[in-house]
Amino acid sequence: MPYLLKKLRSNKRTFYRGTNIITNSQLAFRIASNAKTLSVIAILSATTLSSIGAIGSLYYNVNKNAEKQVIASFEYMVPTNQKTADKILRTANSDKTHSVTFEQETALYHVKLDSSAPKIDESLADEGGFQVMKQSDYMTLFKAFYPKETTPKIGTDEALLIPSIYVGGRDDLIKPNRTVINLNGKATPLHLKYSNHSVIQSIFAGTLILPDTQAAKITQKPSMKIQSIQVKNPKTADTLSDRIQEVLPKDTIFQSYPAVYRSMMNTAGVLMFIGMFIGLVFLAATGSIIYFKQLTEAYNDVGTYGILKKIGVTRKEIRYSIAKQVLVIFLIPLVLGIAHSSIALVCLSKMLDLDLTLPVVISTASYTVMYIIYYLVTVNSYTNIVMGKRLK
Numbered sequence: 053m054p055y056l057l058k059k060l061r062s063n064k065r066t067f068y069r070g071t072n073i074i075t076n077s078q079l080a081f082r083i084a085s086n087a088k089t090l091s092v093i094a095i096l097s098a099t100t101l102s103s104i105g106a107i108g109s110l111y112y113n114v115n116k117n118a119e120k121q122v123i124a125s126f127e128y129m130v131p132t133n134q135k136t137a138d139k140i141l142r143t144a145n146s147d148k149t150h151s152v153t154f155e156q157e158t159a160l161y162h163v164k165l166d167s168s169a170p171k172i173d174e175s176l177a178d179e180g181g182f183q184v185m186k187q188s189d190y191m192t193l194f195k196a197f198y199p200k201e202t203t204p205k206i207g208t209d210e211a212l213l214i215p216s217i218y219v220g221g222r223d224d225l226i227k228p229n230r231t232v233i234n235l236n237g238k239a240t241p242l243h244l245k246y247s248n249h250s251v252i253q254s255i256f257a258g259t260l261i262l263p264d265t266q267a268a269k270i271t272q273k274p275s276m277k278i279q280s281i282q283v284k285n286p287k288t289a290d291t292l293s294d295r296i297q298e299v300l301p302k303d304t305i306f307q308s309y310p311a312v313y314r315s316m317m318n319t320a321g322v323l324m325f326i327g328m329f330i331g332l333v334f335l336a337a338t339g340s341i342i343y344f345k346q347l348t349e350a351y352n353d354v355g356t357y358g359i360l361k362k363i364g365v366t367r368k369e370i371r372y373s374i375a376k377q378v379l380v381i382f383l384i385p386l387v388l389g390i391a392h393s394s395i396a397l398v399c400l401s402k403m404l405d406l407d408l409t410l411p412v413v414i415s416t417a418s419y420t421v422m423y424i425i426y427y428l429v430t431v432n433s434y435t436n437i438v439m440g441k442r443l444k
Contacts, residue, residue, distance in 0.1 A: 097389025107327030178257035193251035339426035
């Protein structure tokens with residue numbers, strides 16, 4: 053900034069125009085005398101913007117995170133007792149506000165790997181085999197959960213392996229391009245394809261999708277049955293979730309989108325409150341430091357501006373000179389703070405693999421608006437001190 057002021061002084065035409073000579077000289081003095089203060093405020097601004105942006109981004113992305121954790125509104129392992137299973141479905145269909153839009157019971161079969169099968173990551177296989185699902189069942193679930201996505205296709209000698217959501221993002225998984233499974237005592241080689249579009253989340257290993265022609269060769273009974281249910285407005289279906297939980301057997305695995313969403317919103321809400329409170333405190337602190345610092349200097353400058361007033365400089369010209377000086381004082385820490393926080397939030401965005409653009413822009417814009425208010429109040433107070441209040 054001192055370099056820019058020096059360059060402006062070298063431009064004689066601009067330097068001697070109006071009150072620029074006074075503005076330039078006083079601004080150089082202000083920056084030199086307030087350098088340490090402005091540095092501290094810039095650091096506080098960067099910290100505040102980073103914290104508000106990060107916490108606001110987490111709150112903003114609660115929907116996406118909840119949908120990643122629980123795809124269906126409700127998902128549970130179907131009890132072996134048919135009366136209990138029917139009671140659960142009746143409970144799920146009893147809420148008119150959150151009516152059921154989709155439901156499907158999916159059978160899973162445990163199929164062993166053949167001894168000739170290539171090595172595969174333990175997190176993809178389940179006790180030396182796979183939980184197998186029919187392709188037709190998978191397609192129905194896929195269309196319900198991913199309506200905008202292209203349905204994956206597999207041939208008669210292929211299979212689709214879907215890692216569990218708990219390990220799907222890992223890059224170190226051992227993923228062979230072929231496997232051999234044991235279908236009724238016969239080794240059946242299959243070419244493997246992979247997808248992260250999980251449709252069942254109640255199991256912790258991978259799910260193998262077999263063509264219906266291959267799945268028809270399985271003669272054993274299903275190892276488990278999973279019920280998937282979609283309802284309207286699942287975010288507000290907390291009561292329905294609790295009622296379903298009550299009728300489920302205690303040892304049943306139950307995935308509930310409303311419960312996960314509520315838990316994440318509560319956590320994010322608390323963090324948001326803390327972040328906004330700290331942000332407002334820091335904003336008030338930084339704005340007030342500049343405000344009172346400028347008012348202190350205003351009282352020292354009363355004599356200087358009194359002389360300017362006597363030689364014919366108008367109130368409007370003096371206010372314009374003050375506004376330019378105070379603008380630079382407010383602008384330096386704000387711009388530096390935004391620049392530093394932007395770099396920090398870009399790094400955070402890449403670490404979390406989330407798009408933080410909108411929440412960061414909103415938080416930065418809000419912070420800037422509050423700074424503008426402080427700036428306008430400071431300019432008005434400064435002018436009234438050195439020139440006296442305007443008579444009505």
